[in-house]
Amino acid sequence: xxxxxxVGSIGALLAAIAAxxxxxxxxxxxxxxxxxxxxxxxxxxxxxFQGFAVLTLAGLALSCRQHRNFxxxxxxxxxxxxxxxxxxxxxxxPALYSGLFGLxxxxxxxxxxxxxxxxxxxxxxxxxxxxxxxxxxxMPTNACLxxxxxxxxxxxLKPLGGDCCVFCSYGSVPCPPIQTGESCCA
Numbered sequence: 001x002x003x004x005x006x007v008g009s010i011g012a013l014l015a016a017i018a019a020x021x022x023x024x025x026x027x028x029x030x031x032x033x034x035x036x037x038x039x040x041x042x043x044x045x046x047x048x049f050q051g052f053a054v055l056t057l058a059g060l061a062l063s064c065r066q067h068r069n070f071x072x073x074x075x076x077x078x079x080x081x082x083x084x085x086x087x088x089x090x091x092x093x094p095a096l097y098s099g100l101f102g103l104x105x106x107x108x109x110x111x112x113x114x115x116x117x118x119x120x121x122x123x124x125x126x127x128x129x130x131x132x133x134x135x136x137x138x139m140p141t142n143a144c145l146x147x148x149x150x151x152x153x154x155x156x157l158k159p160l161g162g163d164c165c166v167f168c169s170y171g172s173v174p175c176p177p178i179q180t181g182e183s184c185c186a
Contacts, residue, residue: 050087053080056103063110072110079103124171130155139167139175 057073057080064073079102086095126135126148133152139145144165148157160169167175 046087050084053083053099053103056080056107060106060110067113069110069113072106072113075102075109076106079106124167124173126157126166126170127172128153128155128157129170137167137171139171139173144175 057076060073060076064070079099082095082099082102086092086099122139124137124139126137127133128135128150131150131153133150135151137148145167146159146165148166148170149155150157157166157170159165163169165175167173
């Protein structure tokens with residue numbers, strides 16, 4: 001299944017590309033690049049831009065729902081409200097730019113916080129249920145550990161029913177795929 005978590009990033013990128021269509025900076029750069037023909041479609045491009053802003057907000061909402069980080073969603077919502085108000089009620093170029101940069105900032109905040117949250121903890125302490133011996137182990141990131149031999153009582157630990165590996169059953173921290181929300185190898 002494809003994760004929709006990147007919709008916010010893609011929407012902000014496309015909004016950043018499409019946003020200047022109505023701004024003077026794009027007019028100068030676009031004319032120099034031979035894109036002056038887009039001026040006829042300014043009314044349509046304004047609605048497309050607003051669609052990209054809503055797409056960005058939808059991506060931030062999906063990400064908030066998954067990661068429970070409300071900050072980017074709040075900033076994105078305020079930015080979208082700012083954009084919508086200043087497009088339809090009182091046109092203000094500084095307010096439009098602040099709304100655009102707010103969306104880009106919310107997307108970057110979302111991306112960076114999601115990236116730091118996906119770092120898996122690789123150290124775990126396995127506790128033997130028979131003798132209580134604790135062993136600190138480094139978990140593999142590309143495979144699950146299906147058996148573990150206790151060095152104290154020589155008991156062979158196997159995953160419990162419903163768990164994918166010995167770290168999920170006996171460790172202080174579950175295996176890296178479970179931590180990051182990915183499917184495990186079981």
